[in-house]
Amino acid sequence: MKGLLPGMDVVGQRMKTGEMFIPEVLRSANTMHRAMDILKPFLSESDVNGIGTIIIGTVEGDLHDIGKNIVAMLLEASGFKVVDLGVDIKPEVFLEAVETLKPNILGLSSLLTTTMPKIEETVNILKDAGVRNQIKVMIGGAPVTQSFADKIGADAYADDAGTAVEKAKTLMNII
Numbered sequence: 001m002k003g004l005l006p007g008m009d010v011v012g013q014r015m016k017t018g019e020m021f022i023p024e025v026l027r028s029a030n031t032m033h034r035a036m037d038i039l040k041p042f043l044s045e046s047d048v049n050g051i052g053t054i055i056i057g058t059v060e061g062d063l064h065d066i067g068k069n070i071v072a073m074l075l076e077a078s079g080f081k082v083v084d085l086g087v088d089i090k091p092e093v094f095l096e097a098v099e100t101l102k103p104n105i106l107g108l109s110s111l112l113t114t115t116m117p118k119i120e121e122t123v124n125i126l127k128d129a130g131v132r133n134q135i136k137v138m139i140g141g142a143p144v145t146q147s148f149a150d151k152i153g154a155d156a157y158a159d160d161a162g163t164a165v166e167k168a169k170t171l172m173n174i175i
Helices: 004-017 022-042 066-077 091-101 113-128 146-152 161-171
Strands: 053-059 081-089 105-109 136-140 156-158
Touching: 004 022, 004 066, 004 161, 022 066, 053 066, 053 091, 053 113, 066 081, 066 105, 066 161, 081 091, 091 105, 091 113, 105 113, 105 161, 113 136, 113 146, 136 146, 136 161, 146 156, 156 161
Parallel strands: 053 081, 053 105, 105 136, 136 156
Antiparallel strands: none
16 A cells, blocks of 8 residues: 555556556556565455455447556556456446446446447446446546536546546545
8 A cells, every 4th residue: 555556656647647658557557466466465355455346348349448458457556446347348237247246436438439329328227227326437438528428427537547547536535
């Protein structure tokens, strides 16, 4: 909490300002993961991934995952428990994961404009199931905008991985 996580906060900030790029971010996140593998036997479960739980995935019809994977790695390196559902995830699968795992945040990614409606459909299925008010929804991806987030009722929008970590912490009232 006092060494690795503050370092990853610096990585996120530097990526956001353009001082670091994807290769450096990936190297930093991999280093963090290796350090955590060494430390995990000495930590309680509450010490590891103690900030909150985030389910993340790329919506149905979209197979892109590089940005989602970077966001997931930075979130995990920042102290979140991340459940990555993968790519091409149907709204019903997101709903089932939310109902089963009861995360704090659901992260939805889309790189194709043609799959953006699946983000909205996922938010709507959460509403219809009566669980939307129990979870924060954060969205992102190249075609996604703050305007779209506002339109569909998402709680947060992030345009890069560093911002995604900041927004997730804000949603958890950490910063």
